[in-house]
Amino acid sequence: MSRNSRCYSKLRFCIRTFQLGLWLVASTASLSYANTTSLSQDEAFVAAWQDLQVLADDKMQGRAVGSAGSKLAQDYILAKYAVLGLEPVNGSYRQSFIHDFSLGKPLTGANLVGMRRGCVNPEHIIVITAHYDHLPISGRQIFNGADDNASGVAGLLYLAKKSAEKCPAYSQLFVATDAEERGLFGAKAFWSKWPQQQNVVLNINLDMISRGEKSSKLYLAGRRTFPQLSELAEQVNTAGYSVKLVLAHDQRTPLARARTTLEQIDWPNASDHAIFRRAGIPYCYYGVDTHPQYHTVDDDWQRIEPAFFQQALAIIATGWQFADSQPLAVYQQLRKEPSD
Numbered sequence: 001m002s003r004n005s006r007c008y009s010k011l012r013f014c015i016r017t018f019q020l021g022l023w024l025v026a027s028t029a030s031l032s033y034a035n036t037t038s039l040s041q042d043e044a045f046v047a048a049w050q051d052l053q054v055l056a057d058d059k060m061q062g063r064a065v066g067s068a069g070s071k072l073a074q075d076y077i078l079a080k081y082a083v084l085g086l087e088p089v090n091g092s093y094r095q096s097f098i099h100d101f102s103l104g105k106p107l108t109g110a111n112l113v114g115m116r117r118g119c120v121n122p123e124h125i126i127v128i129t130a131h132y133d134h135l136p137i138s139g140r141q142i143f144n145g146a147d148d149n150a151s152g153v154a155g156l157l158y159l160a161k162k163s164a165e166k167c168p169a170y171s172q173l174f175v176a177t178d179a180e181e182r183g184l185f186g187a188k189a190f191w192s193k194w195p196q197q198q199n200v201v202l203n204i205n206l207d208m209i210s211r212g213e214k215s216s217k218l219y220l221a222g223r224r225t226f227p228q229l230s231e232l233a234e235q236v237n238t239a240g241y242s243v244k245l246v247l248a249h250d251q252r253t254p255l256a257r258a259r260t261t262l263e264q265i266d267w268p269n270a271s272d273h274a275i276f277r278r279a280g281i282p283y284c285y286y287g288v289d290t291h292p293q294y295h296t297v298d299d300d301w302q303r304i305e306p307a308f309f310q311q312a313l314a315i316i317a318t319g320w321q322f323a324d325s326q327p328l329a330v331y332q333q334l335r336k337e338p339s340d
Contacts, residue, residue: 052154056146064136065179066107086114097189109178120169130156130206131180146301151210187272201331203276203283212308221249226282243311280336
């Protein structure tokens with residue numbers, strides 16, 4: 001074993017030890033975990049359900065950019081990256097950037113980046129994104145952001161675990177972004193610094209994927225950039241899921257159809273996929289509709305139905321496998337010139 005291998009093994013051991021310590025610190029949350037014995041015991045889902053609850057715990061303080069809670073969330077996600085065997089990029093999982101406000105002092109944000117090498121087209125990359133930041137504490141009120149977006153990060157870690165089961169065709173870059181709530185600043189920083197932009201073939205963005213409510217729908221945007229998603233939707237919706245995959249959210253919600261200002265959403269620019277769309281890269285944006293707890297102190301994990309979340313993750317994994325199975329020529333044809 002080389003010196004570097006010894007150091008890496010020691011690092012993995014230390015990270016596992018830290019992770020155990022974090023679980024002990026979060027013992028209140030772990031004792032209150034919802035019972036999943038009635039669900040199919042998919043190990044990856046059980047881990048994702050726990051990840052969601054840890055990231056949405058009060059101890060994370062809403063995970064606002066630059067906060068102590070954000071640092072705690074970063075450490076938890078990075079521990080998971082190491083245990084899942086993701087490769088650091090340029091020697092580190094953490095990629096810091098300065099988030100400069102027009103008012104107030106600049107804050108340092110951090111994107112968390114890990115790689116899984118592909119076996120067929122390893123030089124070409126599918127970028128999987130989910131923002132881990134949420135909102136700052138207001139007085140004594142904590143905005144835990146369970147659906148927005150602890151759920152998406154849990155989904156990202158779920159796909160990272162799935163990617164270890166069989167070597168994917170394309171290299172997979174897992175990017176947990178910071179400062180999304182402030183204006184997609186983490187995704188902007190990642191893209192501006194990424195040296196292999198020409199090798200990125202697709203973005204899969206996960207943002208609010210756990211609250212299907214009564215309609216039990218998971219939305220998928222991106223068909224205008226990736227027409228093959230119609231085939232995916234047909235495949236999913238004939239597979240016996242109780243959750244329906246709906247191709248939608250490819251344009252701004254028309255004012256006449258929006259019942260409230262909350263529903264007047266510019267979906268193509270609503271989350272981190274916007275940065276890739278503007279760069280001419282096809283994207284898949286998975287998410288649910290807005291709900292009354294969106295951006296409130298009541299966006300807690302207890303409001304999430306585990307059975308919906310489990311099926312949503314299974315559908316997203318199917319979509320990820322579908323995307324990974326596409327020939328390189330398809331993505332080369334779909335690539336467009338950058339736009340504003």
